Amino acid sequence: MSKRIEIKDLNIYYGKFHAVKDVNMVIEPRSVTAFIGSSGCGKSTVLRSLNRMHEVIPGAYCEGSVLLDGVDLYDQAVDPVRVRRHVGMVFQRPNPFPTMSIKENVLAGVRLNKARLTRAEGDEIVEKSLKGANLWNEVKDRLDRPGSGLSGGQQQRLCIARAIAVAPDVLLMDEPCSALDPISTLAIEDLIKELKETYTVVIVTHNMQQAARVSDQTAFFNLKEHGKPGELIEIGSTEKIFHNPDQKATEDYITGRFG
Numbered sequence: 131m132s133k134r135i136e137i138k139d140l141n142i143y144y145g146k147f148h149a150v151k152d153v154n155m156v157i158e159p160r161s162v163t164a165f166i167g168s169s170g171c172g173k174s175t176v177l178r179s180l181n182r183m184h185e186v187i188p189g190a191y192c193e194g195s196v197l198l199d200g201v202d203l204y205d206q207a208v209d210p211v212r213v214r215r216h217v218g219m220v221f222q223r224p225n226p227f228p229t230m231s232i233k234e235n236v237l238a239g240v241r242l243n244k245a246r247l248t249r250a251e252g253d254e255i256v257e258k259s260l261k262g263a264n265l266w267n268e269v270k271d272r273l274d275r276p277g278s279g280l281s282g283g284q285q286q287r288l289c290i291a292r293a294i295a296v297a298p299d300v301l302l303m304d305e306p307c308s309a310l311d312p313i314s315t316l317a318i319e320d321l322i323k324e325l326k327e328t329y330t331v332v333i334v335t336h337n338m339q340q341a342a343r344v345s346d347q348t349a350f351f352n353l354k355e356h357g358k359p360g361e362l363i364e365i366g367s368t369e370k371i372f373h374n375p376d377q378k379a380t381e382d383y384i385t386g387r388f389g
């Protein structure tokens with residue numbers, strides 16, 4: 131559980147388009163790293179390269195390596211489906227399977243990985259995952275009702291429960307609060323702080339206050355020119371990036387002078 135990520139000389143392409151250039155960074159276990167930067171600079175693209183979701187897009191590929199506790203996810207011997215089991219993902223819009231019950235939503239990923247699951251095993255995973263996602267108390271009496279009947283914030287926590295049900299090492303979150311109201315956002319932010327006790331968490335956010343509130347480390351990406359690849363400009367402790375960044379572009383972005 132909770133693994134160290136090391137990204138080395140990562141270049142990411144959509145066919146001929148070079149989307150992100152020469153990314154190098156280390157993400158320590160049991161920490162939250164926020165990716166910030168203006169629209170189109172490649173934050174989501176880098177995030178998706180961390181569980182090999184990027185290559186699902188036709189023509190898309192990466193060069194370089196992403197090591198998870200020293201094992202390169204892009205090694206030819208590594209099965210991308212297994213990678214996605216170890217590195218879970220939560221998306222911008224809560225996407226529970228609408229016709230499935232709350233319980234079956236939590237177990238959806240587990241069932242893909244484990245053919246036989248006893249009722250008791252399933253119940254245990256459901257309770258543990260929903261408790262881990264701070265949703266148990268709100269849904270424990272309606273586990274057989276559809277996941278789509280929950281509020282947006284509850285649906286996002288259900289998606290987090292589904293992601294943690296397979297016991298991943300890393301949780302990737304792509305703007306997980308952008309579709310949520312402020313109260314649900316705070317609930318997710320509190321949850322992120324708890325999740326880092328168990329997982330390595332990487333979050334893309336456009337919300338500077340959110341990055342400052344939840345992350346230990348912040349990575350600032352930027353686009354020098356339209357049509358050019360996005361680059362990692364600076365990475366450091368969130369405290370430093372927000373109060374004493376090395377690069378002027380970082381300071382300009384943080385203080386709202388561009389982006």
Ligand SMILES: Nc1ncnc2c1ncn2[C@@H]1O[C@H](COP(=O)(O)OP(=O)(O)OP(=O)(O)O)[C@@H](O)[C@H]1O
Binds near residue numbers: 147149170171174360
């Ligand atoms: N499926 C795709 N096919 C081709 N190009 C893409 C695709 N997805 C993203 N891109 C391009 O890759 C670049 C990086 O996009 P990406 O979505 O990673 O940026 P981002 O920083 O996450 O942006 P935002 O903050 O707006 O979500 C952009 O130029 C974008 O147009």
